[in-house]
Amino acid sequence: MSEKVFVSAEEVARKAGVSRSAVSRAFTPGASVSEKTRIKVMEAAEELGYHVNHLARGLMRNESGIVSLIVSDVATPYRSALLRELTQQLQAAGKVAMLINTDRSDGSVDLALRQAIRYRADASIILSGLPDKSIAQLCLRSGQRLVLINRDDDQPGPLRINLDDREAAGRVVTAFLRAGCTRLAFANSQAGTPSLMAREQGFVAAAKAQGLDVIVERHGSTGYEAGQIVAQRMLTRKERPDAVFCATDLLACGFMDAARHQFSLSIPEQLCIAGFDDIEQASWTSYHLTTFAQPVVTIAREAVTWLVEGWEDAPDGHALTLHADLVWRGSVRGG
Amino acid sequence: MSEKVFVSAEEVARKAGVSRSAVSRAFTPGASVSEKTRIKVMEAAEELGYHVNHLARGLMRNESGIVSLIVSDVATPYRSALLRELTQQLQAAGKVAMLINTDRSDGSVDLALRQAIRYRADASIILSGLPDKSIAQLCLRSGQRLVLINRDDDQPGPLRINLDDREAAGRVVTAFLRAGCTRLAFANSQAGTPSLMAREQGFVAAAKAQGLDVIVERHGSTGYEAGQIVAQRMLTRKERPDAVFCATDLLACGFMDAARHQFSLSIPEQLCIAGFDDIEQASWTSYHLTTFAQPVVTIAREAVTWLVEGWEDAPDGHALTLHADLVWRGSVRGG
DNA sequence: GCAGCATTTGCACACGCTTGCAAAAGCGGA
DNA sequence: TCCGCTTTTGCAAGCGTGTGCAAATGCTGC
Numbered sequence: 001m002s003e004k005v006f007v008s009a010e011e012v013a014r015k016a017g018v019s020r021s022a023v024s025r026a027f028t029p030g031a032s033v034s035e036k037t038r039i040k041v042m043e044a045a046e047e048l049g050y051h052v053n054h055l056a057r058g059l060m061r062n063e064s065g066i067v068s069l070i071v072s073d074v075a076t077p078y079r080s081a082l083l084r085e086l087t088q089q090l091q092a093a094g095k096v097a098m099l100i101n102t103d104r105s106d107g108s109v110d111l112a113l114r115q116a117i118r119y120r121a122d123a124s125i126i127l128s129g130l131p132d133k134s135i136a137q138l139c140l141r142s143g144q145r146l147v148l149i150n151r152d153d154d155q156p157g158p159l160r161i162n163l164d165d166r167e168a169a170g171r172v173v174t175a176f177l178r179a180g181c182t183r184l185a186f187a188n189s190q191a192g193t194p195s196l197m198a199r200e201q202g203f204v205a206a207a208k209a210q211g212l213d214v215i216v217e218r219h220g221s222t223g224y225e226a227g228q229i230v231a232q233r234m235l236t237r238k239e240r241p242d243a244v245f246c247a248t249d250l251l252a253c254g255f256m257d258a259a260r261h262q263f264s265l266s267i268p269e270q271l272c273i274a275g276f277d278d279i280e281q282a283s284w285t286s287y288h289l290t291t292f293a294q295p296v297v298t299i300a301r302e303a304v305t306w307l308v309e310g311w312e313d314a315p316d317g318h319a320l321t322l323h324a325d326l327v328w329r330g331s332v333r334g335g
Numbered sequence: 336m337s338e339k340v341f342v343s344a345e346e347v348a349r350k351a352g353v354s355r356s357a358v359s360r361a362f363t364p365g366a367s368v369s370e371k372t373r374i375k376v377m378e379a380a381e382e383l384g385y386h387v388n389h390l391a392r393g394l395m396r397n398e399s400g401i402v403s404l405i406v407s408d409v410a411t412p413y414r415s416a417l418l419r420e421l422t423q424q425l426q427a428a429g430k431v432a433m434l435i436n437t438d439r440s441d442g443s444v445d446l447a448l449r450q451a452i453r454y455r456a457d458a459s460i461i462l463s464g465l466p467d468k469s470i471a472q473l474c475l476r477s478g479q480r481l482v483l484i485n486r487d488d489d490q491p492g493p494l495r496i497n498l499d500d501r502e503a504a505g506r507v508v509t510a511f512l513r514a515g516c517t518r519l520a521f522a523n524s525q526a527g528t529p530s531l532m533a534r535e536q537g538f539v540a541a542a543k544a545q546g547l548d549v550i551v552e553r554h555g556s557t558g559y560e561a562g563q564i565v566a567q568r569m570l571t572r573k574e575r576p577d578a579v580f581c582a583t584d585l586l587a588c589g590f591m592d593a594a595r596h597q598f599s600l601s602i603p604e605q606l607c608i609a610g611f612d613d614i615e616q617a618s619w620t621s622y623h624l625t626t627f628a629q630p631v632v633t634i635a636r637e638a639v640t641w642l643v644e645g646w647e648d649a650p651d652g653h654a655l656t657l658h659a660d661l662v663w664r665g666s667v668r669g670g
Numbered sequence: 671g672c673a674g675c676a677t678t679t680g681c682a683c684a685c686g687c688t689t690g691c692a693a694a695a696g697c698g699g700a
Numbered sequence: 701t702c703c704g705c706t707t708t709t710g711c712a713a714g715c716g717t718g719t720g721c722a723a724a725t726g727c728t729g730c
Contacts, residue, residue: 004397004478006455008716019680024718031719034678034726049473054453055390055399056716059685062339064390066454069434074422075615080415087409087436096450099404099434101422115431118389119401120341138384143339224619257620280410284559285592286621343686354710359688366689369696369708391687394715671730678725687715694709700702 007048016044027052068098068116072128077279085300093308102129110135123307147303152194159306160319161299165195168292168324169202172245172274179272179333181243185215187230187255188247189222196247203245215241227254235263242271249275249282249291256287273331288330295322342383351379362387403433403451407463412614420635428643437464445470458642482638487529494641495654496634500530503627503659504537507580507609514607514668516578520550522565522590523582524557531582538580550576562589570598577606584610584617587624608666625667627659
């Protein structure tokens with residue numbers, strides 16, 4: 001490709017009439033430099049357009065400043081919101097985010113982690129998929145920090161951030177009962193993600209505890225269309241449910257649209273619906289969906305502070321269970 | 336932080352009983368190594384969990400493999416869709432994406448580019464904001480490639496990818512006229528982005544060419560709420576518009592919801608609405624919005640191939656105008 | 671002016687890799 | 701076996717930076 005000609009510390013040193021180490025120290029907070037030479041260096045640097053080469057610095061310091069974010073379905077509302085928060089807070093902490101998209105194949109979480117290792121990322125945050133044990137161990141052995149968000153894995157080492165999905169599902173059941181619903185249903189995708197399954201199982205269990213059975217349907221991937229299709233299946237049954245908990249807001253949106261426009265049901269009068277994630281669309285007037293808020297800023301904060309500061313009390317990873325607040329809107333009666 | 340101990344080529348060389356150079360060559364496609372030693376090296380590498388240090392490689396090769404994406408409003412449907420496509424295609428081309436979020440301050444595009452320079456990014460793709468001329472020049476002088484997407488800047492050097500916003504706006508006018516509408520309006524945000532303004536001006540101009548005035552309202556940032564507020568303003572006028580072109584699908588969604596639920600208007604019978612971007616929600620049953628599709632995959636493809644291969648015929652940047660296809664749905668009569 | 675001390679500076683090595691260059695090894699034919 | 705040729709290998713220099721160490725400089729109080 002084109003020959004790159006970045007200006008180096010050498011040139012700045014020459015221009016400022018100091019040694020190269022002086023330049024290096026001028027750009028290293030807390031290093032021993034007199035204010036006078038620091039100024040000289042900074043002026044020369046500014047004039048020449050010098051910027052410290054972080055590749056070289058990372059090589060020396062053994063700390064690249066890079067944190068890799070391993071994500072699939074980046075364009076999804078919840079994922080992109082989390083992404084926004086993570087990049088923001090990483091930057092505020094002086095790190096830089098490397099975004100690795102794992103949409104393609106399935107083993108690509110491993111590929112992504114390999115990429116992270118190649119760039120000597122200080123840490124990797126995994127939002128989707130689950131790495132092979134061996135490669136995860138390799139990361140940890142190499143001194144890389146690992147964060148699993150909503151992955152619900154049990155291997156020690158990484159920081160594992162999860163929500164109280166089960167318990168949240170229980171709260172939905174009581175909300176539905178209080179609304180006078182009796183025929184409960186759970187709409188899920190076939191993704192089989194731990195958090196999705198936890199919501200499903202929590203919902204079914206809590207209903208059973210009240211002596212109620214739950215209609216469960218799973219279809220496709222976790223998106224709007226899947227919600228529509230599940231709705232078609234559920235609402236054509238002879239025993240039509242009167243309260244549906246959707247594993248995800250996207251599913252819920254699809255479900256609501258199908259219920260209203262194909263089956264002319266009014267929500268919440270004839271059908272109560274709850275979702276999970278509190279994506280932006282959930283608050284739109286057309287949906288006004290009662291749902292659980294993902295505490296994205298807390299998630300990001302916990303992840304980033306752990307990465308940056310480390311935790312003394314748990315040198316070897318940690319599990320964190322955050323609370324999902326129920327956001328009452330109009331799709332469930334009562335509230 | 337924790338001491339990182341990645342395995343180096345040295346160790347692999349020792350284990351495989353070859354020289355360090357042999358290891359390096361084994362991992363360099365097209366380098367001169369016998370198949371026999373390549374195998375030996377690969378086995379040793381696999382066993383030790385060796386991965387080439389791309390920081391060091393980038394230092395030597397003067398090519399980091401990093402491409403920085405400079406974005407604000409990452410969580411927005413259109414932006415995140417473009418992001419998905421870009422990361423995907425960059426990875427397919429052997430590059431890796433560095434995501435820099437510029438939500439915070441306004442001068443932060445410059446800060447972002449500085450960050451890109453520090454990491455010796457091979458290129459930077461700017462999705463939002465506009466860099467200061469001087470810093471952009473610095474990038475180019477340093478041999479960095481620059482892509483501006485929908486920024487509509489005129490400085491030479493970067494690749495500039497834009498849509499035919501003006502012309503698209505003209506097509507909306509004819510569509511509205513064909514639907515029998517006579518009182519046209521344009522809903523915009525106050526962002527004042529070049530592409531948004533181009534749509535507005537194109538719409539106003541095309542209407543004027545037909546002898547029609549246009550009601551223009553601008554409010555806030557380019558989102559759902561702004562759409563609602565603009566709707567409230569427009570629909571409480573004595574001369575209520577019967578066709579509204581929204582600068583953005585998000586604005587359109589807000590506008591539609593306000594029109595339906597606050598003003599009980601039916602779309603498209605009493606009010607025609609068109610948007611721009613073709614975000615996922617535009618296809619949802621509740622909106623079914625007639626809109627222009629951003630050719631995200633084409634945009635990404637053009638950007639990435641230019642970055643990777645360069646263009647001989649235009650060594651020094653280029654401007655590209657892509658076509659936005661009109662997607663007919665139900666929010667405009669006729670079609 | 672000078673001893674005693676704290677601060678600043680420069681040298682030189684290290685980080686892990688690529689690559690030009692020359693030496694070594696392989697190979698085919700006489 | 702030996703020569704000429706091609707392929708493979710190892711050596712060493714270099715990429716741009718950080719940092720320990722010793723030398724140099726500055727400052728204070730006599």
